[in-house]
Amino acid sequence: MNSSKPKILVTGSAGFIGSHIYDLLFGMGYEVYGVDDLSGGFIRNVSQKKFFTKLDLRDRTKTATYIEKIKPDIIFHLAADATEGRSQFTPFSAMDRNIVAYKNVLIPAIKCGLKKMILTSSMSVYGAQQVPFKESMMPQPEDIYGISKMSMEQTTRVLADVYDFKFVVIRPHNVYGPRQNLSDPYRNVVGIFINSLLHGKSFYIYGDGMQKRAFSYIDDVAPAMVKAGFKKECEGKIINIGSDEPVTLNDLAETVLKTFYGGGAGVPKKILPKHVPDRPREVKYAYCEHKVAEKLLGFRSKVKLSEGVSKMTDWAKSIDKQPFIYLTSLELDHPKTPKTWTAKLI
Ligand SMILES: NC(=O)c1ccc[n+]([C@@H]2O[C@H](COP(=O)([O-])OP(=O)(O)OC[C@H]3O[C@@H](n4cnc5c(N)ncnc54)[C@H](O)[C@@H]3O)[C@@H](O)[C@H]2O)c1
Structure with missing residues (x-):
């Protein structure tokens, strides 16, 4: 390992994107350290155990002690509660695991001489504006998760200006692929669909299934995020990263079924997807333009949905069905809470 190279910290390093x-x-x-509390990540995703620390970044004192020990030059911050659709029902978790945990990392890191922060934000900051979302649009988040990410972005911009460190804001969208948490019934629609099929069950689609998303394969997203962390031209920039292939949720369902069962006739009748009411504040059309990424990084997503779903299905079959794990209770409950969660239908 080259000691003249910067020391890097990846938060959320046992998670899906963070581990990649x-x-x-x-x-x-690089000399690279990883930290995660394993609330949504898995130790099986951690390849270098001796550089890994299990730590809840909501703990301000322990996090400061850890950061002072590592003294990272560069941080890729990915730790989060990324359950966007659930964030209206678990706002403490969204705020604490996103805004508070981030502040707990950033402030001691600044004190220790942080040179660059690569902040993983999200497409959710755009809200329900005209698609495709462009980086030049003013954030107008529709949900608590998006609000938390917007706050993290703005905190970064202000503190970077005052304390003179560099930063890059990445806004990925609908990333999927191997190592994604299949046990989460609240997020990761590709994973939920595939894991339901592994259980021999059908899956649920919220609303009419005409919501549009561009599902982005991890092998397109992770290398572009790393590249953005080192390119001078990316400093101070916001960059959308992801696929240019928007599809409806119904299209996604068809692709997953076709991949899993090898075509229409092979799909058992009891497995056909079931439609349930919309989730509160779910944005109907959400996908991004990637001209900034193309210009700064030469980025073009390469993996088509059918190919990515096929690779993810092979991986999911290799680790086999995973239990869906629900929270014991939500922080707020309401008649609008999806029945898929309250009745544990997934
Ligand atoms: N997957 C996507 O489609 C997507 C899209 C846009 C943005 N993002 C962002 O990318 C990042 C990674 O997302 P992911 O999909 O890999 O999710 P993930 O849940 O797999 O990864 C997040 C990791 O953060 C860890 N974590 C949560 N709270 C923590 C805490 N208090 N202390 C320490 N670790 C904690 C979790 O254990 C988990 O391993 C997140 O910031 C997310 O908001 C993801």
Whole structure:
């Protein structure tokens, strides 16, 4: 390992995207540390256990002690409660795991001489504006998760200006692929669909299924995020990263079924998707333009949905069905709370 290279910290390094980022950086020969509380990540995703620390970043004192020990030059911040659709029902979790945990990392890191923050934000900051979302649009989040990400972005911009560190804001969208948490009934629609089929059950589609998203394969997203962390041209920029192939949820369902069962006739009748009412504040059309990523990073997403779903299905079959794990209770409950969660239908 080259000691003249910067020291890097990846938060959320046992999670889906964070573990891929960690491995890419480690493979490039960096001294790279990983931290995660394993609330949504898995130790099986951690390739370098001796550089890994299990820590809840909501704990301000322990996090400061950890950061003072590592003294990272660069941080890729991915730790989060990313359950966007649930965030209206678990706002403490969204705020604490996103805004508070981020502040707990950022402030001691600044004190220790942080040079660059690569903040993983989200497409959710755009809300329900005209698609495709462009980086030049003013954030207008529709949900608590989006509000938390917007706050993290703005905190970064202000503190970077005052304390003179560099930053890049990445806004990925609908990322999927191997290592994604299949046990989460609240998010990761591709994973929920595939895991339901592994259980021999049908899956649920909220609303009419005509919501549009561009599902982005991890092998397109993670390398672009790493590249953005090192390119001078990306400093101070906001960059959308993801696929240019918007599809409806119904299209996604068809692709998953076709991949899993090898075509229409092979799909058992009891497995056909069931439609349930919309989730409160779910944005109907949400996908991004990627001209900034194309210009700054030469980025073009390459993996088509059918290919990505096929690779993810192979991986999911290799680890086999996973139990869906629900919270014991939501922080707020309401008649609008999706029945899929209250009645544990997924
Ligand atoms: N997956 C996507 O489609 C997507 C899209 C846009 C943005 N993002 C963002 O990318 C990042 C990674 O998302 P992901 O999909 O890999 O989710 P993930 O849940 O797999 O990863 C997040 C990780 O953060 C960890 N974490 C949560 N709270 C923590 C805490 N208090 N202390 C320490 N660790 C904590 C979890 O254990 C988990 O491993 C998140 O910031 C998310 O908001 C993801």
